[in-house]
Amino acid sequence: MAPQPGGGSARPAATLATIAELAGVHVSTVSRALSPDEAVRRGVAAATAAQIQALAAELGYQPNPAGTALRTGRSHVLGVLVPRLTDIVLSTIYEGIDAAASTAGYHTVVANTGDDLDLQRRRADALLARRVDGLILGDARTDSTLAADLAARGIPLVLVSRRLPRRVSVTTDDVLGGRLAGEHLVALGHRHVGVAAGEPYASTGIERTAGFLAAYREAGTVVDDRYVVASRFDVAGGRAAAERLLALHPRPTAIFAVNDFAAIGVMGAVRDAGLRVGEDVAVVGYNDVPLAAELPVPLTSVHASMFDMGRHAATTLLGILDGKPGRSRRLPPQLAVRASTVLSARPADR
Amino acid sequence: MAPQPGGGSARPAATLATIAELAGVHVSTVSRALSPDEAVRRGVAAATAAQIQALAAELGYQPNPAGTALRTGRSHVLGVLVPRLTDIVLSTIYEGIDAAASTAGYHTVVANTGDDLDLQRRRADALLARRVDGLILGDARTDSTLAADLAARGIPLVLVSRRLPRRVSVTTDDVLGGRLAGEHLVALGHRHVGVAAGEPYASTGIERTAGFLAAYREAGTVVDDRYVVASRFDVAGGRAAAERLLALHPRPTAIFAVNDFAAIGVMGAVRDAGLRVGEDVAVVGYNDVPLAAELPVPLTSVHASMFDMGRHAATTLLGILDGKPGRSRRLPPQLAVRASTVLSARPADR
DNA sequence: GCTCACACCGCAAACGATTGCGGTGATGGA
DNA sequence: TCCATCACCGCAATCGTTTGCGGTGTGAGC
Numbered sequence: 001m002a003p004q005p006g007g008g009s010a011r012p013a014a015t016l017a018t019i020a021e022l023a024g025v026h027v028s029t030v031s032r033a034l035s036p037d038e039a040v041r042r043g044v045a046a047a048t049a050a051q052i053q054a055l056a057a058e059l060g061y062q063p064n065p066a067g068t069a070l071r072t073g074r075s076h077v078l079g080v081l082v083p084r085l086t087d088i089v090l091s092t093i094y095e096g097i098d099a100a101a102s103t104a105g106y107h108t109v110v111a112n113t114g115d116d117l118d119l120q121r122r123r124a125d126a127l128l129a130r131r132v133d134g135l136i137l138g139d140a141r142t143d144s145t146l147a148a149d150l151a152a153r154g155i156p157l158v159l160v161s162r163r164l165p166r167r168v169s170v171t172t173d174d175v176l177g178g179r180l181a182g183e184h185l186v187a188l189g190h191r192h193v194g195v196a197a198g199e200p201y202a203s204t205g206i207e208r209t210a211g212f213l214a215a216y217r218e219a220g221t222v223v224d225d226r227y228v229v230a231s232r233f234d235v236a237g238g239r240a241a242a243e244r245l246l247a248l249h250p251r252p253t254a255i256f257a258v259n260d261f262a263a264i265g266v267m268g269a270v271r272d273a274g275l276r277v278g279e280d281v282a283v284v285g286y287n288d289v290p291l292a293a294e295l296p297v298p299l300t301s302v303h304a305s306m307f308d309m310g311r312h313a314a315t316t317l318l319g320i321l322d323g324k325p326g327r328s329r330r331l332p333p334q335l336a337v338r339a340s341t342v343l344s345a346r347p348a349d350r
Numbered sequence: 351m352a353p354q355p356g357g358g359s360a361r362p363a364a365t366l367a368t369i370a371e372l373a374g375v376h377v378s379t380v381s382r383a384l385s386p387d388e389a390v391r392r393g394v395a396a397a398t399a400a401q402i403q404a405l406a407a408e409l410g411y412q413p414n415p416a417g418t419a420l421r422t423g424r425s426h427v428l429g430v431l432v433p434r435l436t437d438i439v440l441s442t443i444y445e446g447i448d449a450a451a452s453t454a455g456y457h458t459v460v461a462n463t464g465d466d467l468d469l470q471r472r473r474a475d476a477l478l479a480r481r482v483d484g485l486i487l488g489d490a491r492t493d494s495t496l497a498a499d500l501a502a503r504g505i506p507l508v509l510v511s512r513r514l515p516r517r518v519s520v521t522t523d524d525v526l527g528g529r530l531a532g533e534h535l536v537a538l539g540h541r542h543v544g545v546a547a548g549e550p551y552a553s554t555g556i557e558r559t560a561g562f563l564a565a566y567r568e569a570g571t572v573v574d575d576r577y578v579v580a581s582r583f584d585v586a587g588g589r590a591a592a593e594r595l596l597a598l599h600p601r602p603t604a605i606f607a608v609n610d611f612a613a614i615g616v617m618g619a620v621r622d623a624g625l626r627v628g629e630d631v632a633v634v635g636y637n638d639v640p641l642a643a644e645l646p647v648p649l650t651s652v653h654a655s656m657f658d659m660g661r662h663a664a665t666t667l668l669g670i671l672d673g674k675p676g677r678s679r680r681l682p683p684q685l686a687v688r689a690s691t692v693l694s695a696r697p698a699d700r
Numbered sequence: 701g702c703t704c705a706c707a708c709c710g711c712a713a714a715c716g717a718t719t720g721c722g723g724t725g726a727t728g729g730a
Numbered sequence: 731t732c733c734a735t736c737a738c739c740g741c742a743a744t745c746g747t748t749t750g751c752g753g754t755g756t757g758a759g760c
Contacts (some may be wrong), residue, residue, distance in 0.1 A: 015610060063479075086442050091436045291641075
């Protein structure tokens with residue numbers, strides 16, 4: 001713990017002025033001596049600087065961010081918008097964002113938007129009213145102009161998890177991920193497959209589905225539209241989608257859900273239909289959340305590090321704030337094969 | 351979206367001075383006219399105030415929080431410490447905190463501590479360096495003096511989820527919750543029961559276990575110490591604990607895990623031992639996370655609203671910041687009975 | 701017509717940090 | 731010995747907001 005402020009109860013926090021008085025120098029000298037900028041620090045004699053730094057350490061001096069922000073116009077705070085923090089995919093991404101930001105001396109403020117168009121705008125505005133230096137959007141929608149509007153206003157911006165045409169984003173390579181899932185089911189000989197395709201406004205679902213269908217097309221099987229159904233990204237959404245898919249004739253022998261929680265819902269619907277997961281119906285998810293490997297029938301899923309995704313998004317945004325260009329990035333996914341598609345895989349990966 | 355700042359690209363954000371000049375009055379008048387404090391606002395003529403307010407709205411004026419914070423010494427930011435935001439229990443609590451804080455015009459900054467003693471202090475200090483107005487601790491440990499130290503420094507403080515002797519906290523009534531679980535298993539006739547008791551430094555595990563054991567004691571059965579094992583609060587922790595419990599003689603016919611994820615691990619261990627959940631071994635969890643009802647064998651769990659807990663914690667802290675006393679609160683839990691203890695409950699609650 | 705009260709508003713000083721500019725002293729060179 | 735140079739440091743303005751104090755003008759009351 002910092003030695004200060006408050007040796008016992010409430011002592012007024014040390015300021016530059018406090019230190020200046022004790023050191024017998026002007027506050028500007030203290031400011032320079034304590035500057036993170038090496039070039040600025042050289043403006044004060046080494047001995048003086050050392051004395052000031054020792055004093056600052058002793059008093060537990062912490063610069064008042066309000067003072068700094070007011071003077072420099074930078075708050076050193078990043079704003080993050082996510083659909084729901086209770087979704088472990090998003091909270092993992094956020095942990096990555098926060099880890100990278102805090103090692104760079106930034107703090108982050110996160111807000112839930114519930115994927116609601118109106119709330120997204122309101123939350124973004126609230127963050128901007130707080131004078132965040134930049135925004136990371138984890139809830140970009142293809143049917144919204146929010147990201148474009150923010151960019152037009154000159155606000156430093158990075159998308160994470162979902163992509164949008166002309167914006168900088170950090171995502172998994174969702175087309176490739178979908179393709180991996182498709183190729184896996186093709187190789188297992190599944191001819192009739194269904195897709196719980198996610199929300200139509202999310203690039204994740206769109207691209208994962210596209211990659212999956214492309215794999216099948218290239219294998220010579222065109223998946224009929226009826227076998228591709230939209231779904232919410234949660235258990236109930238997956239369940240509902242699967243109930244529709246399982247009612248089709250011929251019944252699909254495998255279902256790809258573009259999200260693990262939807263996949264869990266799919267598994268539930270399969271069981272409720274009196275079928276066995278991994279035997280009667282293979283199931284593939286996406287994201288490989290920790291729980292996937294722990295399920296009674298472990299779930300085959302497309303894996304990529306959400307934490308790293310968050311980290312990259314944050315460093316990209318920080319780079320933009322430093323004037324660097326900012327390039328989009330697609331992290332390569334890998335398929336984690338488990339019992340939900342290959343029963344014998346069970347002992348190998350738990 | 352706010353009409354400003356930036357009609358097209360980057361227009362300098364409106365300040366009090368901007369408005370003052372346009373309105374032909376002094377900035378102090380603008381400040382008063384725009385004050386949230388009704389009494390202050392009365393200091394300016396109604397007509398003038400209306401004109402200023404209209405102008406502010408038109409320009410999309412947003413007060414610069416750095417200026418306000420510098421002048422008033424209050425940042426209107428709350429700090430929140432949690433073990434892990436990827437734990438849905440904590441992220442739900444945090445959502446509640448943020449909801450209450452943001453309706454009160456506060457923002458929140460959250461930090462992960464991983465329940466690490468050293469990291470807790472460092473993160474708390476980082477938050478205080480940001481000049482948060484108060485702290486909500488979701489990771490209080492019985493073997494740490496952090497909360498006491500912070501309180502001694504006069505820092506407004508509320509604990510959430512876990513309790514500590516002399517501190518203000520908002521929790522579920524964990525003793526009662528444990529008791530509900532115990533009485534349920536007693537009523538079902540289980541004589542030999544085991545407990546995955548959680549981490550020894552967390553009041554949650556301690557009190558839930560105590561309540562559970564009390565219920566058995568009052569029913570005339572003293573649970574032997576060997577049947578109470580510490581465990582981490584995750585799937586792997588529950589699995590490990592269950593493996594030890596299932597190896598005991600006589601083998602327990604029911605296991606109470608003080609956390610749902612640990613309970614999921616218990617269920618895994620039960621299956622791996624070739625036993626059936628809900629038939630050979632009953633399992634009870636705690637918190638009733640959404641997934642509990644969605645499991646292949648739905649999990650009986652002690653329910654309480656984590657979201658409300660977070661909300662209450664935030665409002666309690668805000669009350670303290672307004673000078674109110676601040677009272678601890680224990681939310682009443684309820685038992686959600688499902689198939690993991692009563693097989694026939696399955697159709698009733700999915 | 702004069703005084704008093706009061707409503708309304710401006711003045712200026714803070715809060716804490718940063719930074720361009722200039723001043724002082726010492727040092728080096730010729 | 732004198733001047734130019736440079737290292738070091740101080741001065742003061744500035745960011746945007748809040749607020750105690752005081753000044754001006756209006757109206758009422760007698």
